[in-house]
Amino acid sequence: QVQLVESGGGLVQAGGSLRLSCAASERAFTTYHMGWFRQAPGKERDFVAAITWSAGSTYYADSVKGRFTISRDKPKNTVYLQMNSLKPEDTAIYYCAATPLYRTSWPAVASSSYDYWGQGTQVTVSS
16 A cells, blocks of 8 residues: 655745645555645645656656656655646645556546545645
8 A cells, every 4th residue: 555645834925935745655665656646725635747767758748848847856756846837726636656557557647547645734825
């Protein structure tokens, strides 16, 4: 059973930065895609970014491209989301997710493609 634990959320002013972390229990992530999603109040859970654990290939939603960077640290079994130039519309609960490669094609942007989810971390951007 894969367990994901997010951290790093908080309150920041518009234009500021935050780095989210997702620590994973699974030590065989070479066969997984990892993703970040976000959900604002009253809205659906939206795709933010994804990365292949093995090669480090990345893919971003248009709304965050150029501002957010997804990365992974293999020895630490951790995925990061560096968020720069934050906007009030980035306010949401951010979730880390993982899915085996065989479950979906690349890029994996649908939340239904992911089998494992973290508990979420709140990001609030004030104007």
